[in-house]
Amino acid sequence: MARTLQEVELCDDAIKNGPYASVRTLYGLAFDDGSRLNRKKLCQWTGFPFEIASDDFNEKVDEVVQNFTIAELCGVGLLLGLNCAGTHQEVAERICSVLTDFDLFTQERVVQEQESEDEDDEDDAVDSDDGRAGAAAVPMFTMSFRDIEDSVRTFSGDDNYAIETWVADFEDIAKLMKWSELQRLVFAKKSLTGLAKLFTQSQRNLGTWKDLKRRLLSEFSKKVSTAELHRMLNNRKMKKEESLQEYLLKMRELASKGQIEEESVIEYVIQGINDDPEHKFLSEGQ
Incomplete structure (x- = not known):
């Protein structure tokens, strides 16, 4: 069995x-x-x-x-x-x-456990070295941005990808990778495109990730009421070139801008599917 x-x-x-x-x-x-x-x-x-x-x-x-x-x-x-x-x-x-x-x-x-033990051994070896080295240490990048750029979604500020969602996604990765504040700042800047990149280039005194995050949230945060979000979900219909899975994921991303229950999102998805009989069958089967 x-x-x-x-x-x-x-x-x-x-x-x-x-x-x-x-x-x-x-x-x-x-x-x-x-x-x-x-x-x-x-x-x-x-x-x-x-x-x-x-x-x-x-x-x-x-x-x-x-x-x-x-x-x-x-x-x-x-x-x-x-x-x-x-x-x-x-x-x-x-x-x-x-x-x-x-x-x-x-x-x-x-x-994973063996790798963790090896890292602990390396940390112990570093700690046992001359303490003066620690005082003058420069944050070391264990991996380049090229290594993780496919894993970090870019943020432009001119699409439906909410800044709050981007920040949360970025910080999840940063925490898992154990990035330093400097790494977070550098990698975050490299992940910005379009309007968001132009905005940061116009800013001064962005010396930490916290500074960058605060200004991005202040500039690009879009306050959407629950009623408005429900209206947007209701009006977002499935496009002919979209697959059912793609449409569902985009609706979930739109719903992430507020506190919308998954059940409600599915209902809007079913309503938004076009009149194609195959699509109707698939939606009702969910």
């Missing part, structure tokens, strides 16, 4: 008591049908029905990279006790691998 996810050590408790956002993302990985989170159903899931490195597996990894941000995937990684280091593609492959073969959970967790 196939092994269920709840039978994997630590997963049962993580699914039942873990953060809603991370569990919902994991549910979306397992059941990409847009249905509402069902923790019991997720606990009883037996994994992806294909083999690692197969065409179906590679297709799933590409789909995950396209549909989920690095912050969302890292949230799943933390939920499941996995290593979250690496590029967007690498994190997606790691998660898809353990969700295809549950036996890999033990291997991935052992590797």
Whole structure:
């Protein structure tokens, strides 16, 4: 009999008591049908029905990279006790691998624990050196921006990507990567494009990430009332060139500007789907 996810050590408790956002993302990985989170159903899931490195597996990894941000995937990684280091593609492959073969959970967790122990040993060695070196130390970049640029979504200030959401996503990655204040400032500036980049170039005394964050929030924060947000969701219809999954994700992003329940978002999605019979069938099946 196939092994269920709840039978994997630590997963049962993580699914039942873990953060809603991370569990919902994991549910979306397992059941990409847009249905509402069902923790019991997720606990009883037996994994992806294909083999690692197969065409179906590679297709799933590409789909995950396209549909989920690095912050969302890292949230799943933390939920499941996995290593979250690496590029967007690498994190997606790691998660898809353990969700295809549950036996890999033990291997991935052992590797993570060993890496953590190695880092602790390195820290002890540095601490034992001459104390004068610590006083004159310059923050060291353990990875370049090129290493993580595909994992950090850019912010331009002229689309539907809310500044509050961008800041939260960026800080999630920064925390996971253990970036210093200087790294956060530099990487954040490199992640800005368009109007947002022009704005920061016009500013002075942006010496810390906190300064940059405060000014970006002040400049680009758009206060939208709940009533206005409901109106926007109601008016946002599915476009002919959009897939159902793409439309659903864009509606969720729009809803993230306020406190809109997932159930309401799904209702708006169903209403917004065009009259194509196939789309109607898919939406009602969710």
